[in-house]
Amino acid sequence: MFLRLMSISWRSIWRNGRRTVITGLAIGLGLASMLFTDALMQGMGSHMIQVATDSWMGQGQIHRNGFLETKKLELTINAAAGLLEQLAQDTTVAGFTPRIISPASVSSARELKPVTLYGVDLSTDTTVTMLNSALVQGQYFSGDSMEIVLGDELARDLKARMGDIIVITVAQLDGGLASSMYSVSGICRFGTQDLDRYAVFINAGSADALLNLQGRIHEIAVRFHDIETGTDSTGAFQQTYTGGGNRALGWPQLAPQVDSMKGMIKISMAIMAFILFGMVIFGIINSLFMSVYERMFEFAIMKAVGTRPGSVASMVVLEAFWLGVFSTCIGLLMGLATLLITSKTGISFGEIEFSGIVFDRPIYPVISMSSMFVYSLFTIFLTAAAGIFPGIHAARLNPSESMRRSM
Amino acid sequence: MEKSVVEARGVKKTYDDSGVPVHAVRGVDFKLEPGEFTALIGPSGSGKTTLLNILAGLDTPTEGEIRLSGRLISSMSGRELSDFRRDHIGFIFQAYNLFPVLTVEENVEYVMLLQGIPSGERRRRVMEVLEQVGLQDYAERLPLKLSGGQQQRVAVARAMVSRPDLVMADEPTANLDSATSGELLDMMRRLNEETGMTFLFSTHDRIVMERARKIVVLRDGKVSEIREK
Numbered sequence: 001m002f003l004r005l006m007s008i009s010w011r012s013i014w015r016n017g018r019r020t021v022i023t024g025l026a027i028g029l030g031l032a033s034m035l036f037t038d039a040l041m042q043g044m045g046s047h048m049i050q051v052a053t054d055s056w057m058g059q060g061q062i063h064r065n066g067f068l069e070t071k072k073l074e075l076t077i078n079a080a081a082g083l084l085e086q087l088a089q090d091t092t093v094a095g096f097t098p099r100i101i102s103p104a105s106v107s108s109a110r111e112l113k114p115v116t117l118y119g120v121d122l123s124t125d126t127t128v129t130m131l132n133s134a135l136v137q138g139q140y141f142s143g144d145s146m147e148i149v150l151g152d153e154l155a156r157d158l159k160a161r162m163g164d165i166i167v168i169t170v171a172q173l174d175g176g177l178a179s180s181m182y183s184v185s186g187i188c189r190f191g192t193q194d195l196d197r198y199a200v201f202i203n204a205g206s207a208d209a210l211l212n213l214q215g216r217i218h219e220i221a222v223r224f225h226d227i228e229t230g231t232d233s234t235g236a237f238q239q240t241y242t243g244g245g246n247r248a249l250g251w252p253q254l255a256p257q258v259d260s261m262k263g264m265i266k267i268s269m270a271i272m273a274f275i276l277f278g279m280v281i282f283g284i285i286n287s288l289f290m291s292v293y294e295r296m297f298e299f300a301i302m303k304a305v306g307t308r309p310g311s312v313a314s315m316v317v318l319e320a321f322w323l324g325v326f327s328t329c330i331g332l333l334m335g336l337a338t339l340l341i342t343s344k345t346g347i348s349f350g351e352i353e354f355s356g357i358v359f360d361r362p363i364y365p366v367i368s369m370s371s372m373f374v375y376s377l378f379t380i381f382l383t384a385a386a387g388i389f390p391g392i393h394a395a396r397l398n399p400s401e402s403m404r405r406s407m
Numbered sequence: 408m409e410k411s412v413v414e415a416r417g418v419k420k421t422y423d424d425s426g427v428p429v430h431a432v433r434g435v436d437f438k439l440e441p442g443e444f445t446a447l448i449g450p451s452g453s454g455k456t457t458l459l460n461i462l463a464g465l466d467t468p469t470e471g472e473i474r475l476s477g478r479l480i481s482s483m484s485g486r487e488l489s490d491f492r493r494d495h496i497g498f499i500f501q502a503y504n505l506f507p508v509l510t511v512e513e514n515v516e517y518v519m520l521l522q523g524i525p526s527g528e529r530r531r532r533v534m535e536v537l538e539q540v541g542l543q544d545y546a547e548r549l550p551l552k553l554s555g556g557q558q559q560r561v562a563v564a565r566a567m568v569s570r571p572d573l574v575m576a577d578e579p580t581a582n583l584d585s586a587t588s589g590e591l592l593d594m595m596r597r598l599n600e601e602t603g604m605t606f607l608f609s610t611h612d613r614i615v616m617e618r619a620r621k622i623v624v625l626r627d628g629k630v631s632e633i634r635e636k
Contacts, residue, residue, distance in 0.1 A: 004520055008506070015508060305518050306490060308486060309489070
């Protein structure tokens with residue numbers, strides 16, 4: 001009987017083909033919009049994570065306990081050599097680079113600014129960061145101890161140009177002040193305020209000498225083969241490299257604002273889905289009620305010949321189900337077509353800054369099979385659920401009353 | 408002694424839709440014995456359709472009791488009544504009222520599907536009854552591809568295929584020309600004689616009256632006369 005009801009309901013939705021197609025297009029458009037928005041948000045999220053991790057931070061970092069909170073020069077990594085060796089053997093690690101980090105002030109001929117000084121290990125830096133490709137002027141470090149790379153906003157603030165002399169002043173490990181002159185060899189742009197306005201990069205050897213660290217380092221930035229490796233705060237990376245006074249952190253702990261953004265995106269999508277599908281559901285209910293009212297006599301006959309109310313209700317719900325399946329097919333086609341095009345061309349928002357991250361490149365929507373599956377199931381389920389109310393109405397129709405009214 | 412197929416005692420029906428009571432049926436006592444071929448006649452507004460609906464359990468009387476095949480239908484729950492109609496009553500309506508999305512075969516098969524009869528048996532009985540109404544070659548057609556007379560013959564087949572105790576027909580010839588009406592009535596009378604199934608018509612069609620063996624005249628919601636031929 002159920003199969004026959006399925007068959008009857010499928011045929012019934014095509015009695016008024018135009019209405020079914022229009023309703024299907026409305027629901028399908030809603031689904032396609034959700035798929036596209038979700039993919040765009042995923043793309044934005046991926047872009048944010050990429051900007052946050054690939055450009056400089058890395059997907060994981062190791063520090064001495066307390067360094068991140070205080071940035072104290074003396075909090076260098078314990079037994080750094082052993083850790084570097086261990087990282088070199090770690091199969092989950094695609095690259096790693098040690099760093100020196102210190103508060104400093106930089107001055108040009110016209111300006112003086114507080115910055116964070118980064119000592120860059122030239123042999124490993126390119127395996128983790130995008131400093132090389134972030135250069136908008138000049139070139140990457142050649143090994144000359146006088147070279148300095150500035151963020152473009154800092155260069156603008158300092159009114160410094162390529163080849164200009166910059167003086168860095170730092171507090172050394174023993175408390176004394178030290179200054180050194182550098183020549184601007186490159187100007188970079190990462191798209192984040194922290195790096196573009198408040199950071200300078202010099203050769204690690206020069207930084208070591210300037211700060212008198214004698215080979216000690218403050219940070220090891222790590223890139224994994226799979227970014228998920230660093231996301232779990234109790235994962236293998238954190239377990240393995242935390243200890244001996246050091247602490248290993250993944251990118252969600254290092255950049256919680258980016259992780260929060262992912263959460264915010266999920267909540268925004270849920271709200272949007274609620275509003276959009278809420279609008280759609282009333283459209284479906286209206287359409288199904290129209291269909292039920294048009295067929296009052298027919299439902300009356302069905303009941304008269306012995307169809308139980310539950311079967312009448314089931315038939316209306318099954319019609320809604322088929323409408324959902326049809327609409328989902330339309331929605332998937334429209335959504336996939338849009339996504340396939342935009343995932344190749346990207347969508348440019350010009351240059352906007354959001355949560356400290358600059359979106360100056362096109363955003364590429366990320367097609368997620370799981371999202372497509374979930375939204376499709378949700379659409380079918382919701383459309384079928386929208387049939388419950390009209391279904392109950394049809395089931396409760398009094399046969400003789402309905403026949404009388406339909407005459 | 409065989410039980411009456413229909414037994415109505417003191418049946419009254421009053422509608423109060425617009426605040427003004429309308430007495431559609433004003434106390435009907437009525438019996439229908441097995442195998443009868445009876446026409447319920449009367450002018451428009453005399454309460455024929457209302458009485459037919461009440462007798463079929465599609466509507467509830469304001470007063471009185473109805474027994475169908477010996478069972479008191481006023482004591483049945485909605486579900487019991489639904490199952491009772493499915494198993495004991497066949498319906499034929501004025502406007503054919505076949506399910507437009509189902510083929511002739513599927514329309515005829517529908518009630519047996521509700522009864523849970525196995526598909527082989529269903530198919531056999533459908534073909535048998537379609538042959539009886541002369542539509543065996545139209546099994547795969549949709550109702551809208553048939554003439555009015557053919558559609559009403561499908562309705563007759565649908566009403567009879569589950570072998571009910573009683574077939575109720577509400578103005579079955581109202582939408583048919585007289586030649587087709589005559590053919591349809593002759594066919595129904597033949598089936599009545601062959602199967603012994605009881606038929607009750609509500610009508611004011613002369614063709615039906617001519618072929619009925621018993622005529623119950625309804626006037627102002629009351630049985631005014633019963634004529635046996």
